Amino acid sequence: MNKNSREPVKGDRLSQKQREQRLALTIIIPIFLIVFGIVIFPVLYNFWLSIQEVTLGNLAKATPIRALKWLFTLGRAGGLPDFVGLSNFIAVAQDPRFLSAFGTSLIYSFSGVILSILLGLYSALLVHRRMPARRVIRGIFLLPYIAPVVATAFIWRWILNPVYGVGNWLAVQAGLIAEPVAWISTRGLALLIAIVFQGWRYFPFIFLFILARLQSIPEDLYEAARVDGAGTFQQFFHITLPQLKGVLATVFLLRFMWIFNKFDDIYLLNKGAAGTEVLPILVRRYSIEMEQFGKGAALSIYLFLILAVFIFFYFRWVMEEW
């Protein structure tokens, strides 16, 4: 029991503080190493790759040791086996596929996010009311977001199958189309499906955010409006919507960022065929299919820059205005 009765001496306390700092560092250093190794270093390594000609043939030369040497000496130690300057960036910018993928990415991201926000708002308003089985319905609405993307993408492909798809049959029965359509391999339709799929899969995310926000709008506001004779729609446009502005702006930013970078959904639906080639799909195509890792790295840097510019202006124009 020596420890407890010990007088708190100044020097002792200091060593206690040092002990704690040592403990903190032993905890933090492994975490830092993982995050550095898997996130920060690859980002820097990407720059190193992007100014070289890296193909499958000389992949072995692109060692992290060389990259580290180059980074730590700020390029003076050499370490660029096949230096090509900015030619990867120029080649990407001149590739007509880049511009078309950029356009597709913009259309896909904007319309998909807006669709999922509208659906998320609608569903949140539906569930934000006193009703039986509210929790069950909330759980059901979350399903598309919780289910693995591979499973949902393949369900959609099966439903939209041009020969046996039940979706085609239903659409024919409803008189929407005259005969079965090859939805995901027809130009135009494929992008539309990708956007609808995105709206379907991600509305629950927005639904959750809006639902949480709706629950915190003070009831007095509505009561006061009702006393003044405001109807349901007036209450929605004059109270609910203004109160949701902040959430909507945040959710738009998050979803836009993620969907702009998203590879899985479109790749699983139709591998970026029939006019759905977005930038993330092109990154993989350059690197894995065309085996030009330098070009892939350059494109992913473009992707990152485009997003950074978007975020900058979004904060300037939207977040501050609102």
Added chain:
Amino acid sequence: MVDFGKYGERTIVGILVVIGFTIFLTTVLFPFYWMIISSMKNMGELFAWPPKLIPSELDFSAYWAVLFQHGFLNYMKNSAIVTLSTVLLTISLGTLGAYAVSRLYFKGKNMMQRSILLIYMFPPIVLVIPLYVLMSALGLRDSLGGLVLVYLAQTLPVSLYMLSSYFKQLPPDLEEAGLVDGCNRLEVIWRITIPLSVPAIMSVALYTFMIAWNEFLFAFMFLDSTGKFTLPIGMTHLFSSYHTAWDKVMAAGMIITIPVVIVFLVFERYMIRGLTAGSIKG
């Protein structure tokens, strides 16, 4: 604004509610219903035209084929290994790290706190090419261990953020009492902080489970040998080898989806907290 009158407006709202519930419930539930019955239809009914909305008999042969002939038992094992390791490492490293961030002092702490979420913002598609080259050079690419490392870098920043903000809300008195009673910091974390933080730790664990179990991009890019495939890659592999085996593809979809749905039903409360606070990237 158009004036519908009091009763007119009420009717319109009523119609919107009925239409809304009908559309949302059918469009959400029907695809899952279709997966379930397609996985259990026999060949004749699977490709029947017009499609059979209710199968006349249930046939589980697709599950048997997928599990025992197409290697899904092994994919399940791989997915379970990757997911469990990611979850356990994330909550243990995350809890310790978050404790250090919220209660201990160390150099660079402020910078670290500020950069945690910034790191989380780096999109996977930007990381995947350099990581592909990096992991190839290190011989870690086609391995489950390498995959766990990549997932940890995705989950740790969020878990640090979520847990440290939770720990900061806990009253420090109890911990100080523990320290005075002669516990060291690790004992305090184990006996006081962790028992008080079960809900937050559960949320992080479930969030991590969802990421690791569902992840597609990195697994798809990194894993080459079928023996190491996780379930999502196993499913795309199955589809690319048997383009028309829709009963098997749907059975595979069920095998991937069921664990997630069960976990969701059991832990709904924690899950929703994790979904909103951490916001699964994707």
